[in-house]
Amino acid sequence: QQQVKQSPQSLIVQKGGISIINCAYENTAFDYFPWYQQFPGKGPALLIAIRPDVSEKKEGRFTISFNKSAKQFSLHIMDSQPGDSATYFCAAQGAGNMLTFGGGTRLMVKP
């Protein structure tokens, strides 16, 4: 019940395209859903986050869509750039403030 399932595991997108990464969770006690970006050899960097009372949040080229009834949320990267090539992790936070991470998506944006 604590798992967060993330798909796809890897994604190749052309420059300028839209990258879409999906996550699903089971635990309805989760109340905060951040996305992290990680470059090789670096720590995860907080990208954007959403609370379950909101269905969408946009920051620049990054948008989170949240479907509370389906217990799913997704990250959309508009106008994807080669510099966006990284591993993306969704996460969910509930009681105790611990983050439960998805398995990660390795994104490659081709020039």
Next chain:
Amino acid sequence: EPEVTQTPSHQVTQMGQEVILRCVPISNHLYFYWYRQILGQKVEFLVSFYNNEISEKSEIFDDQFSVERPDGSNFTLKIRSTKLEDSAMYFCATARTGLGSFFGQGTRLTVV
């Protein structure tokens, strides 16, 4: 921009030895965490620390692990007797309000 600082960046230790990983949190943050990431796998929660005590810990965080904030600034993770399977990247994370954790660059621990 404030950041979480971790030292050392890489630690090699012999099996059975004790290691201490150090973290300097962002100055006004009150919530502290340790996570680990085995190579190529997802990030896993180890422990959370608030108000000078452990608030949550995972199954991974057994009696070989301990945390403390000895001087009010550094936040440390100690592994008493390292095993080969402890080899991983260890990340310290901190948060001001409990939401929006900021991660350090990590310490790569290699147990040989």
